[in-house]
Amino acid sequence: MSFLATPQSMTFEAPLPLQSGASIRDYTLAYETYGTLNAERSNAVLICHALNASHHVAGVYEGQPRSEGWWDNMIGPGKSVDTDRYFVIGVNNLGSCFGSTGPMHVNPDTGRVYGADFPVVTVEDWVNAQARLLDALGIRQLAAVMGGSLGGMQALSWTLQYPDRMRHAVVVASAPNLNAENIAFNEVARRAIVTDPDFHGGHFYEHNVVPKRGLRIARMIGHITYLSDDVMNEKFGRELREAVADSATGYRYSTQDVEFQIESYLRYQGDKFSEYFDANTYLLITRALDYFDPARAHGGHLSAALAQAQCRFLLVSFSTDWRFSPERSREIVKGLLDNRRDVSYAEIDAPHGHDAFLLEDPRYLDVVRAYFNHKVPA
Amino acid sequence: MSFLATPQSMTFEAPLPLQSGASIRDYTLAYETYGTLNAERSNAVLICHALNASHHVAGVYEGQPRSEGWWDNMIGPGKSVDTDRYFVIGVNNLGSCFGSTGPMHVNPDTGRVYGADFPVVTVEDWVNAQARLLDALGIRQLAAVMGGSLGGMQALSWTLQYPDRMRHAVVVASAPNLNAENIAFNEVARRAIVTDPDFHGGHFYEHNVVPKRGLRIARMIGHITYLSDDVMNEKFGRELREAVADSATGYRYSTQDVEFQIESYLRYQGDKFSEYFDANTYLLITRALDYFDPARAHGGHLSAALAQAQCRFLLVSFSTDWRFSPERSREIVKGLLDNRRDVSYAEIDAPHGHDAFLLEDPRYLDVVRAYFNHKVPA
Numbered sequence: 096m097s098f099l100a101t102p103q104s105m106t107f108e109a110p111l112p113l114q115s116g117a118s119i120r121d122y123t124l125a126y127e128t129y130g131t132l133n134a135e136r137s138n139a140v141l142i143c144h145a146l147n148a149s150h151h152v153a154g155v156y157e158g159q160p161r162s163e164g165w166w167d168n169m170i171g172p173g174k175s176v177d178t179d180r181y182f183v184i185g186v187n188n189l190g191s192c193f194g195s196t197g198p199m200h201v202n203p204d205t206g207r208v209y210g211a212d213f214p215v216v217t218v219e220d221w222v223n224a225q226a227r228l229l230d231a232l233g234i235r236q237l238a239a240v241m242g243g244s245l246g247g248m249q250a251l252s253w254t255l256q257y258p259d260r261m262r263h264a265v266v267v268a269s270a271p272n273l274n275a276e277n278i279a280f281n282e283v284a285r286r287a288i289v290t291d292p293d294f295h296g297g298h299f300y301e302h303n304v305v306p307k308r309g310l311r312i313a314r315m316i317g318h319i320t321y322l323s324d325d326v327m328n329e330k331f332g333r334e335l336r337e338a339v340a341d342s343a344t345g346y347r348y349s350t351q352d353v354e355f356q357i358e359s360y361l362r363y364q365g366d367k368f369s370e371y372f373d374a375n376t377y378l379l380i381t382r383a384l385d386y387f388d389p390a391r392a393h394g395g396h397l398s399a400a401l402a403q404a405q406c407r408f409l410l411v412s413f414s415t416d417w418r419f420s421p422e423r424s425r426e427i428v429k430g431l432l433d434n435r436r437d438v439s440y441a442e443i444d445a446p447h448g449h450d451a452f453l454l455e456d457p458r459y460l461d462v463v464r465a466y467f468n469h470k471v472p473a
Numbered sequence: 474m475s476f477l478a479t480p481q482s483m484t485f486e487a488p489l490p491l492q493s494g495a496s497i498r499d500y501t502l503a504y505e506t507y508g509t510l511n512a513e514r515s516n517a518v519l520i521c522h523a524l525n526a527s528h529h530v531a532g533v534y535e536g537q538p539r540s541e542g543w544w545d546n547m548i549g550p551g552k553s554v555d556t557d558r559y560f561v562i563g564v565n566n567l568g569s570c571f572g573s574t575g576p577m578h579v580n581p582d583t584g585r586v587y588g589a590d591f592p593v594v595t596v597e598d599w600v601n602a603q604a605r606l607l608d609a610l611g612i613r614q615l616a617a618v619m620g621g622s623l624g625g626m627q628a629l630s631w632t633l634q635y636p637d638r639m640r641h642a643v644v645v646a647s648a649p650n651l652n653a654e655n656i657a658f659n660e661v662a663r664r665a666i667v668t669d670p671d672f673h674g675g676h677f678y679e680h681n682v683v684p685k686r687g688l689r690i691a692r693m694i695g696h697i698t699y700l701s702d703d704v705m706n707e708k709f710g711r712e713l714r715e716a717v718a719d720s721a722t723g724y725r726y727s728t729q730d731v732e733f734q735i736e737s738y739l740r741y742q743g744d745k746f747s748e749y750f751d752a753n754t755y756l757l758i759t760r761a762l763d764y765f766d767p768a769r770a771h772g773g774h775l776s777a778a779l780a781q782a783q784c785r786f787l788l789v790s791f792s793t794d795w796r797f798s799p800e801r802s803r804e805i806v807k808g809l810l811d812n813r814r815d816v817s818y819a820e821i822d823a824p825h826g827h828d829a830f831l832l833e834d835p836r837y838l839d840v841v842r843a844y845f846n847h848k849v850p851a
Contacts, residue, residue: 324653
């Protein structure tokens with residue numbers, strides 16, 4: 096069992112200007128910290144989360160032995176990011192459904208639940224909100240900012256928005272922007288949610304319903320893109336959930352019943368997700384992914400965008416990740432090298448696809464451990 | 474403009490036993506023929522269709538100049554499959570929504586529209602139905618059976634079910650079965666349709682509605698898997714449909730409006746498809762794909778299954794097809810070579826992904842032309 100974690104929260108009254116031109120005020124950020132901030136306030140590591148995650152990065156909650164944080168294999172006493180050395184901060188992003196202010200909360204301007212009126216938030220907005228939290232915690236410069244997938248985009252954006260506020264950035268299984276196929280998958284998932292009759296234009300809370308059909312489809316699509324072809328074939332292949340005994344093929348010949356194990360797995364994942372994830376949050380987070388594109392303001396030149404960055408970098412990618420392929424990480428590496436930045440890059444030969452960044456893989460965890468041990472003074 | 478095509482149909486009274494144990498009677502097959510059957514009845518080429526296609530393989534309908542058949546670039550006078558030499562037959566499969574008996578027709582046993590009660594049909598069932606049509610046309614042996622994608626599966630199955638009824642098989646962009654990821658995408662599409670409240674358990678005709686939401690999602694998912702990453706980036710990239718003039722990024726910052734060109738394209742494709750495709754047909758055809766697996770009856774040994782085949786083969790795959798990758802075609806090639814069959818195999822370096830099998834690609838069309846010219850006597 097892991098160490099005990101305690102969620103905290105902080106409320107910010109002053110309006111936060113957003114990239115869209117809107118702003119948000121009187122909002123709360125949920126966060127957790129692990130380890131101890133040293134006297135020099137120099138050993139803080141900020142962890143940024145991806146789509147389906149939160150401030151609960153490591154440890155377990157009291158009385159809930161199976162409540163490990165989403166990066167508990169990475170972060171903790173003696174782990175790759177060693178909380179005996181570092182003061183680790185996990186923060187839940189604005190618009191999430193796990194504790195920070197989001198679409199299911201009340202809009203102070205109207206007294207009504209935000210719903211679909213929650214302002215569109217971007218990676219840059221999240222970073223600005225995180226910076227305010229660090230200000231309040233009295234942390235001027237991070238030892239490192241770190242994240243995987245969408246979290247990696249936030250880590251990268253930190254280095255461009257606040258180049259002097261971190262000494263290192265660790266960007267795992269990420270990309271400098273979404274490509275057309277990534278956006279396409281997000282869009283299908285969003286359409287499934289938005290066209291669910293229970294979505295009610297994003298104001299489903301008032302109708303006491305949840306667009307579960309749409310959320311299920313969204314999650315099923317997501318799961319396919321998180322896994323590699325190989326690992327799907329190895330885990331599920333063409334295995335039937337339950338072969339029919341008196342059939343030559345074992346098939347039950349039905350268009351709607353579960354026939355294959357992979358169908359059963361996806362339906363289960365979809366059902367589970369639809370029980371706890373907020374539909375408006377899904378729209379917001381996938382849009383933040385779509386919009387992230389630091390090169391955009393530089394005529395599409397990533398190297399020009401990355402000239403802002405001053406810190407040192409570790410990038411990690413996974414060989415079978417077809418969502419954010421190694422090629423996408425290499426684009427970032429190249430852009431940083433074009434600017435003569437100090438970059439370490441590890442391409443991990445892992446079978447699990449995009450999911451690998453969350454999994455127990457000794458080579459991966461060792462690379463991160465070595466980087467922190469040898470390059471990141473506390 | 475292409476030559477004129479005329480749809481025909483033939484009704485079969487005798488029950489056709491299906492693989493599921495059910496049977497279907499008094500059914501009609503829509504078909505078209507191009508060219509002339511020679512006196513020896515030896516120059517017939519049967520074309521099998523994939524998911525969203527029909528018996529209208531080539532030519533145009535009178536007065537409809539833009540009504541080219543789906544393989545009109547491949548088949549016609551002087552084309553790769555030359556209708557001046559061959560008698561080409563296109564046939565619409567059972568369960569389709571383009572002319573042959575399908576879920577929107579009346580079940581003679583009940584007097585009611587089949588709907589979701591249309592029996593599950595397999596690739597093997599389709600081949601059996603096609604064989605009956607050939608019997609009726611007086612064709613004992615085909616010069617060739619040919620198809621792409623799901624059509625390629627039918628061509629392959631022909632060689633196993635009726636090994637002496639063809640001299641050649643041309644199997645394009647196909648696979649010996651679906652892998653877990655292929656089944657997963659089918660299942661998400663089916664769930665989108667089945668959970669659409671307008672589906673009414675497959676009996677939506679009686680309610681005068683169509684589960685368009687589900688069909689749209691299904692088609693959007695399909696389209697993503699038909700295109701390669703590269704061609705999507707080239708055609709759409711991150712281009713906005715209409716950049717906002719007074720925004721630094723050009724973004725409109727909306728979770729529900731169309732922002733990117735790729736979104737606009739997918740929504741358009743989804744809308745169009747939902748206007749004409751039948752939801753029950755979608756379920757039936759994707760299930761036929763899932764079920765196809767000739768190795769299954771041979772303990773998973775493809776080579777053992779392919780020992781049945783007697784004819785000569787041309788296999789074609791496309792380098793960027795990630796739905797049915799070249800690797801899947803090579804499995805078939807290997808299985809045939811294990812049985813010392815005569816196999817030609819071309820892996821076409823094409824950027825378009827799975828869709829390439831329908832497109833104008835000189836190298837591809839030339840390979841098929843050369844095969845027919847040099848190896849397939851009429």
